[in-house]
Amino acid sequence: MSDRFFNEIRLGNLEAVTQMLNDNPELVDAIDQRGSTPLILATYYDQIGIAELLLDKGAKIDAVDGSGNTALMGVCFKGFAGIAEMLIERGANVNERNSMGATSLIYAATFNRPEIAKILLEHGADTTAKDARGNTAHDHAKMQGVPELIQLLAAEL
Template identity: 35%
Template sequence: MTGAPLNPEQQARVVAMAMDLAREGRTAELMEFLDHGLPVEVVDREGNTLLMLAAYHGHAETVDALVARGADVNARNDRDQSPVAGAIFKGEDDVVRALVAAGADLDAGTPTGRATASMFGREHLLRDVEP
């Protein structure tokens, strides 16, 4: 972040606040953090990116804004889970569409997006988004 350097405790608090904003879909406030220097690919202790949390919690507008800022739609967390698999698991159709349109790989991660759709009976999401 720009300005005076933050100590590790302050940095951890800033990251935690940003992660909460992503989870809650508070897009405008989250974009302010990015505008002030927070990297779009910052991760929490489990390796989740802002995009992962926004996708998992069904915030398509936040997902779109993060993608527009360069978020990696295929970045996986420490458990090898992808944002698109999380969105499929939660049945977040709009988020799945946004991620696939932005280039999300349905075959990445463990389980893959395709496997997740199959496990939870959400194959219709894939039929709706694949060309």
């Protein structure tokens, strides 16, 4: 059942996901073989409608996958600014850290997502947070050679 559920999320089939959740509310907390929750999967596949449904049904917004990444972290490296905004508005922790110490802001800097970095900064992202290698988001922006992010993050230090 949960394999089909995760497949319907990937496909963006809101109607099927809604029906499956109505029939089996516990699916909101299911975990796939990679350790992802339905919310993490929905956001990773840019399925904002399904993500909102899952949150309405009680999905834990800061739940983590097998690598310790939250849904917000995932959209920061994928570049889905609209979902990032929605997650933050719904209460996602912008300063959550994964198993390597990375934050959403570090991901935004590493993957050249200035629009998302601005959103995170507007909502209190910690520019001094360091990952397991001791690098801040600003350090990652410099390593990537992204002038817009370097300037944006330098102004916040």
